[in-house]
Amino acid sequence: MNLDKMLKNYIKIAWRNFINLKSFGIINLIGLTAGTVCSLAILLYVQSQFGFEEQFENFESLYKVTTFINNRGEFPDAELISASPSIGPGLVEDFDEVLRQARVVSVGGEFLFKPEGSDQSFFESNSYLVDSTFFELFNFSLIEGNLKTALKEPRSLVLSSKLAEKLFGKGNSALGKQIQLTSGDDDLLAKVTAVFDENLGSTHLNPNFLLSMSSTGLGTFVLTNNGWAGNNFVHTYLELRPKTNPDDLVKKLPDFLQRHGAEQLKAGNMDKTLGLFPIKDINLKSANFSPALGKISDIKYLYILIAIGLFIQLMACINYINLTTAQGIRRAKEIGIRKVSGASSNSLMFQFITESIFFSLLAVLFAIPILNLALPYLNQLFDSSLVLQDVLSFKMLISTFLVGLMTGIISGAYPAFYLGMINVNKIFKVKSQSSRSSFSLRNGLVVFQFAMVFLLIYAVSVVSEQLTHLSEKDTGFSKNQKLVIPLKTATANANYETLKTEFEALSQVNSVTACEFYPSQNIWYDNKIFKKGTSVSEGKVVQLNMARENFFETMGIELLEGRSVAENDSNQMVVNETFLKTFGIAQEEAVGTLFDQWNSNGEVSTPWEIVGVIEDYNYLSLKSEILPVATFYNVQLSNAVVSFNAENSIELLATIEENWQAINPGVPFEFSFLDEEMAKVYADEVRLKKVAYTFTGLAILISLLGIWGLVSYSLDQRTKEIGVRKVLGASVSELTQLLSKEFIVLVGISVLIGAPLAYFAMDSWLSGFAYKIDNTSILLITSALLTLFVSLVTVIYKTINAAYANPIDSIMKE
Structure with missing residues (x-):
């Protein structure tokens, strides 16, 4: 055959x-x-x-500058995948190995788009400020425009094809069109110089639109800044010449940094190291770095x-x-x-x-x-x-x-x-x-199966319990019934007092305040400060927030000492408890303490004075410890926060939107609920929980199918024995116990084997949280009982059916 x-x-x-x-x-x-x-x-x-960045012509030669800051144990060390503004141009100038560089700054906020000649306007996010050399490193595929000239002029605007279609309609050219862009203090008329296809290839660079660096105040700051120590927020990309060994270049970077930034580093008492990271590995191997530019x-x-x-x-x-x-x-x-x-x-x-x-x-x-x-x-x-x-x-x-x-x-x-x-x-x-060997192998495989089922059930239990713990833990502020309204334009910001008056006139509104960073947002501003009369070497890095006078009261944050920030404050600050612990200041002695701030340019600034102390609150994730925070009074703020008491928030929102449109015509009304924003902080954990639930369910299904089949076969082999035992007077419970004992023992052994692995695996996961559930032994026991239960349901159901069968039929069948 x-x-x-x-x-x-x-x-x-x-x-x-x-x-x-x-x-x-x-x-x-x-x-x-x-x-x-x-x-x-x-x-x-x-x-x-996999395969990220491979659509770019020279992706193998592209690297990103990293920054490591050793905080000498005072705080967690900072591993940044960004650098100071001067680093990129300095590397091109000093090293022949560096062919070219391009800097990218994520704007973070949103721009109000209003195409010239159009009555419509809307907000667009996910934008980058980029050097004119950006397309020399990243040869995006353009639908319109020229890569060589697209970013040469100030106020050049490059759109994604999706945004271009939204602005000008499908099939219409966007090239040369004028668009009014407004964001905070920036108000500019930009010209569309190119449209790129965002659907070709996978990359960590996923902008909705690009602006030439000189277009905004932030971009001008990057272009003119001579910082080598601080301001490590600029994403700096390098293209190395062919056959350059990046490790050899990295060895030269300490001397390079000392040559240009020794004085600034000494003044700030900073221990800083530069490195290089291949862009082809950014998507999968840069999770320990911050801040990420796009989703990785x-x-x-x-x-x-x-x-x-x-x-x-x-x-x-x-x-x-x-x-x-x-x-x-x-x-x-x-x-x-x-x-x-x-x-x-x-x-x-x-x-x-x-x-x-x-x-x-x-x-x-x-x-x-x-x-x-x-x-x-x-x-x-x-x-x-x-x-x-x-x-x-x-x-x-x-x-x-x-x-x-x-x-x-x-x-x-x-x-x-x-x-x-x-x-x-x-x-x-x-x-x-x-044969005995076959029987032993089957037993071993059943044990392995249910050990894995037990591990997954325990993992689901721990993840669920931890997420419940995070959602129920007191964060130190009130997140319920809080409406966040971004103030994205200078007009909206200038009209804040009018908005506040109109909103607070509504019976369902308790109070209105404003802040730069609300809870669930990372506080991006920081500085090293030190007690007046000491040196910068004794300084500590603190987070800097800005707010209106009633921010703490509206947010339900308790004031422990002194007063809140107030109108006309300039150098007065309210600090949290961690701030005092960091500097070793007693709470009752805090008010009136003065601080100097480190300035990379060596300028002497007016001292900052503590006027109040607030209770610690978790402004971000409970995965991390609370950092020292100082809050100052300011009127140019990014967000209004409305505290309300409405049972029907839809009606209240409609009224608030009407007031907004009357005060800020042409500016779209946007909002979010603070409790929903806080929930987004744990999006990765929630997704992990869903993954765990899904695959645990599949694992249980597969294991139960297997044990169902084995029990069916085992009972089929013992049909005559069951009939004889029933004829001789064996009860249903005795038969069920006899027939299911073997499988119960196997599942029990699987739990004993899986328990240590499950415990250590989830203990490692919990170590990533500053605030975590304490005792997981109860969950371990519960998971073991649940594993036994799901297997026993199958075994006992089948054995009871066999035990209730007519003994004459069983004997005759055999």
């Missing part, structure tokens, strides 16, 4: 066995399909996270997903192995007849391997449409934008085939060896009982 005919014959036999043993065949197919859907979903997402992934997260996918797929393979070997006796006569007819052990092994590959590829055929249907959920789960084309891409189809092939080989290897090596002389003499 040639190979082609032999394969067809084996596949026919596999299909007949599937039809004849419906329940076991369906269990195998469902288990393999569930595992394959899981592994393909993870594989699809993981593949989408984390290779550690991918490793976790890959491990989960492998474990779940392995569980599906284990089901196949267990059920196939358990049914070995049913196929013993078939094997015996084939051997008597001259079939070799190798040919039999090949047959069973072919059958398992057939089943696994059949599972793949079911998995692909299921995966396609699940794409919306997967995009929500992974925060991705996967589409059908990704599923059907050549790379993914090859990977899918390999997953099916490897699953088939792994699933069929042991059953093929076990069944193929059955002794033909015993086949017709021994009616039942698998």
Whole structure:
């Protein structure tokens, strides 16, 4: 028989066995399909996270300057993927190895767009200020314009194709159009010089629009700043000459920094080191750096997903192995007849391997449409934008085939060896009982399965409990019924007092205040300050916020000493408890204490005076410790905060919007709720919780399918024994206990094995939180009981059915 005919014959036999043993065949197919859907979903997402930046012509030669600041144990060391403004141009000037540089500054806020000649205006975010050399490093694909000239002139504006279509309509040219841009103090008429295609290739650079650096006040500050020590917020990219060894260049950077910035570093008592980071690794390997420019992934997260996918797929393979070997006796006569007819052990092994590959590829055929249907959920789960084309891409189809092939080989290897090596002389003499080695292997595989199930259940429990702990912990301020309204234009800012008066006249509004950074936002301003009469070497870095006079009262932050910030304050500050602890100041002695601030230019400023002390509040994430914060009075602020008491917020919002439009005509009304903004801080943890729930559910399903099949087979083998015991007077409870004991012991062993691994894995995850749940032993016990419960439900259900069966039917069947 040639190979082609032999394969067809084996596949026919596999299909007949599937039809004849419906329940076991369906269990195998469902288990393999569930595992394959899981592994393909993870594989699809993981593949989408590789290949970043490869669309740029010289991506292998592009690096980003990093900054490491050693805080000598006073605070966590700062690992920044940004640098001071002067670093980039200085490197080009000093080193022949550096071909060119480009600086990028994320604007952070939003610009009000008003196309010339249009009555419509709207806010757009996600913008970069960039050097004129930006496109020399990053050759974006332009739909309109010229890469060489697009950023040469001040107020040059480069749009994404999506934004250009929104502004001017599909198919219409945007080139040369004038747009009025307004943001805070910046009000400029910009000219569209190019439109780029944002859909070509994957990159960490995902701007909605680009502005030439000289267009705004912030950009002018970067261009004219001579800072080498502070202001480490500029994302600096370098293109190295061909054959340059970046490690050799890094060795020269300490001398470079000392040569230009020694005085500034000494004045600030700073210990600073520069480095280089390849842009091709930014998406996956820069998670420990800050601040990120755009959304990035984390290779550690991918490793976790890959491990989960492998474990779940392995569980599906284990089901196949267990059920196939358990049914070995049913196929013993078939094997015996084939051997008597001259079939070799190798040919039999090949047959069973072919059958398992057939089943696994059949599972793949079911998995692909299921995966396609699940794409919306997967995009929500992974925060991705996967589409059908990704599923059907050549790379993914090859990977899918390999997953099916490897699953088939792994699933069929042991059953093929076990069944193929059955002794033909015993086949017709021994009616039942698998060999001890087979029985022991099946037990071991069941233990492994439920150890993984236990680990996942415990992980879900810990993540859920930690998120509940974070949501319920007192943050030191009131986040409920707070409306945040951004003041994004100079006009809106100037009209703040009018807005405040109109809003507070509403019966449902308690009070209105304003601030630069509200809770859930990182405070981006900081400086090193030191007590007057001491030196900068004794200084500490503090976070700097600005607010109106009633900010603390509106936010429900308790004032412990002194007074709040007040109108006409200039150098007076209100500090938090951590500020006092950092400088070793007693609370009752704090008011009146003076501080000097470090200035990189050596200028002497008016001292800052503490006029009040507030209770610590977690303005950002409970994953990190509270930092020292000083709050000053200011009128040029970015956000208004409205405290309200309305049961129906929709009606209140409609009234507030009417007042806004009457006071700020032409400025779109935008808002958010503070409690929702705080929830976004834990978006990664919430997503991890969803991932854990999803894959834990799949793991439980696959394991229960496996144990259902094994229990069914075991009971089928003991049909006569059950009937005889019932005839002799055994009760249902006694039979249930007898029949389920073996599986209960196996699950108990799996819990004991999985407990140490589960505990240490989740303890490591919890170490990333400054405020975490204390005692996880209760969760460990609960997870163990739940693992036992889900397995017992299956085992006991099947055994009770067997125990209630008519003993005469059981004996007759046997």
